[in-house]
Amino acid sequence: MKEINVKEANGKLGVLVVGVGGAVASTFIVGTLAVRKGLAQPIGSITQLATMRLGKRNENRFPKIKDVVPLAKLDDIVFGGWDIFEEDVYEAAKNAEVLLPKDLDGVKDELQAIKPMKAAFDQNFVKRLHGTWVKEAATRWDLVQQLREDIRNFKTKNNCDRLVVIWCASTEVYLPMGEVHKDLAKLEQAMKENSCEIAPSMCYAYAAIAEGVPFINGAPALTVDMPAMWQLAEKMNVPICGKDFKTGQTMMKTVLSPMLKTRMLGLNGWFSTNILGNRDGEVLDDPDSFKTKEVSKLSVIDTILQPDLYPELYGNIYHKVRINYYPPRKDNKEGWDNIDIFGWMGYPMQLKVDFLCRDSILAAPLCLDLVLLTDLAARCGFSGIQSWLSFYFKSPMHDFETVPEHDLFIQYVKLKNTLRKIIGEETLDYID
């Protein structure tokens, strides 16, 4: 097995969150600070809670991942970020109403110290929001330079050894991949010409990678998922990953679809709808932002069920996804799935899922894991798309030659086996 040289996680890890005043970002930050003070448990985080079998079964070795994989310590994390609103993270978390005041108070001073930097924003890309804390720049290229300066200043001011940038900001309107996104020189030219094909999220991604900082995309937009950015990431030797955190309904889909397929049960239709009342729900109420999300959510079933191989089972699936903005529920989403399946001799059956979840509570641990694992990837010298992190994403990034893996448990095996390889252990071909 090829040995991987991992640089030690010495010094501070700066975590720069785009959309630092949002529900997901503030829930992630509050939780991480509370966990490191011993005030909360990191439920849902693989890096903090999961074990990993090492060696032969009869050796009975099941250490916690965090005890054997050289991850950055939570104590070494310093938070910062950008938002289009000026409020500090304490105010933002209060307004998001995900967490109770008692859970914010234990880390109030730390939260108040996190003040957003001015955002790179263009309302044409998030129509429902009116930003008041935004940068002025003549072109997208100038915006990139300002963001690069923010990154450098943050690193120096906070004495960070390494940084990671994670996109937890609003979903931008749908932008299909065009010619300018397929080549690095063309992308840079388009930024200089202030082309409308350059979304603000691309400016953050470019700035991070150009500064040698890994970039994680938690939303479904193109952002870093294009050949031009893959090229930049390879050139700068920087890991990138995305896109769209896999939290509620899609997580269920990537568990239930493999179940149907392994039992050779057929599927006629899958109707998913949900009600959501937070700011994300409001943004997704705009049809152009919803389109970005819809594309991300729809790709899952076909890739898992392989209708080409099983036309009699999956050749004619009606798949519909709806998101409805419903303010009374705030962050506490309710998602319904109606799944029309069929069995022996074609007899129809139905499955109904009613998932009363909390969007940001499900997303926060993914943010923590992704930040720690992407930093690890950088210290291992990995660059470009990190497909071993597909476990965390609805629409895992992949190049044109690779088929993405959506099955949650296959993704899990791949994640753990990469960790085993990093620490020089034998891989397993099943779930432990």
Ligand SMILES: NC(=O)c1ccc[n+]([C@@H]2O[C@H](COP(=O)([O-])OP(=O)(O)OC[C@H]3O[C@@H](n4cnc5c(N)ncnc54)[C@H](O)[C@@H]3O)[C@@H](O)[C@H]2O)c1
């Ligand atoms: N919560 C989940 O389960 C989940 C799952 C998958 C993806 N996501 C995605 O994560 C993102 C965050 O979700 P949320 O519920 O926290 O939304 P939110 O609306 O509460 O937070 C988004 C934040 O981004 C800020 N923002 C918008 N454009 C910006 C820009 N250009 N620069 C800097 N800040 C900007 C907004 O002001 C806001 O504070 C969304 O794109 C959402 O679709 C969430």
